[in-house]
Amino acid sequence: MKTARLFLGLCLVLVTLSASAEQREFPLGPDPRLTPGSYCRNPDTYRYPEKIPYCNRDVDRDEKMQVIEDYNRKLGYRIERRDRPQYKIDHLIPLCAGGSNETDNLWPQHQSVYRHTDAIEGLACEKMSAGKLTQKRAVELIFRAKLHLEEAPEVERALRSL
Numbered sequence: 001m002k003t004a005r006l007f008l009g010l011c012l013v014l015v016t017l018s019a020s021a022e023q024r025e026f027p028l029g030p031d032p033r034l035t036p037g038s039y040c041r042n043p044d045t046y047r048y049p050e051k052i053p054y055c056n057r058d059v060d061r062d063e064k065m066q067v068i069e070d071y072n073r074k075l076g077y078r079i080e081r082r083d084r085p086q087y088k089i090d091h092l093i094p095l096c097a098g099g100s101n102e103t104d105n106l107w108p109q110h111q112s113v114y115r116h117t118d119a120i121e122g123l124a125c126e127k128m129s130a131g132k133l134t135q136k137r138a139v140e141l142i143f144r145a146k147l148h149l150e151e152a153p154e155v156e157r158a159l160r161s162l
Contacts, residue, residue, distance in 0.1 A: 025078050027071060029147050030092045030107040034070055037092040037143070038100040049131040052098040059101050064089040067106045079108055086111050092146065096125035097138050116152040120145045123159040132162045 030037075043053035067089055071077045079087060090109035093099030109117075124142055127133035141159065145152040 024076075026087070026108065026110040027075070027077060028110075028113060028149055030090075030109075031071070031075055032147075034074065034104070035092050035107040036104055037139075038102050038105045039093060039098050040095070040100045047096075048128045048135075050128065050135055052128065052135050054098065055095060055101055057095055057101065059089060059106065063103060063106070067103055068108045070103075071108050077108075088114060090114065090117075090146075092143075093139055094121045094125065094142065096121065097128065097142065098135055113146075113149060116149060117142075117145050120152060120156050120159060123156065127159060127162050133159075 040053040040055035042055065044056045045054050046052060047054045068079050068084075068087070072079055087108045087110055089106050091099045091101070092105050092107060095101075099105050121142060124133060124138040128135060128138050141155050145155040
C-alpha cells in the first residue's frame with residue numbers, strides 16, 4: 001500500500017512538473033533534445049594557442065525563426081513574434097569557443113537568461129585566448145552555466161580566478 005501511494009505521489013509530481021514546463025513561456029536553458037551543441041566543422045580560420053576551428057557568424061532570419069518554431073511546437077513554449085526583441089538566438093557552444101552555426105547548436109535565449117551567461121562566454125574565450133583554459137574545459141563551464149542557471153555566478157567566479 002505504501003509503495004502504491006509513493007508511486008502515485010511520484011506520478012503526480014511528474015505530471016505537475018510536466019504541465020508547468022509546458023506552461024512556461026520560454027526555456028530557461030537549451031533543451032538537449034533540440035540543442036545538444038555542435039562544433040565548427042568548416043572553419044573560416046583557427047584561433048587561440050590551441051588552434052580552435054572558428055566559424056564566422058552565419059545564421060539567417062529564417063533559421064532563427066525555425067529555431068523558435070521548433071521550441072514552441074516540439075516543447076510547448078510560447079515565444080511570440082511580438083516578443084522577439086526579448087530573445088536572441090544563442091549558440092550553445094559560442095562561436096568564439098569553436099561552436100557551429102548549425103541548428104543543433106542554437107536555441108532561443110531570453111534576456112533574463114543571457115544577462116547571466118553572456119559574460120561567462122566572453123570570459124571563457126578570453127581565457128582560451130590567453131592559453132589559460134582549454135576548449136574542452138571552456139565548453140564544460142559554459143554548459144554548466146547554461147544548463148544550470150543557478151550555477152552561473154559560481155562559474156563566472158571560477159573563470160575570473162584563472
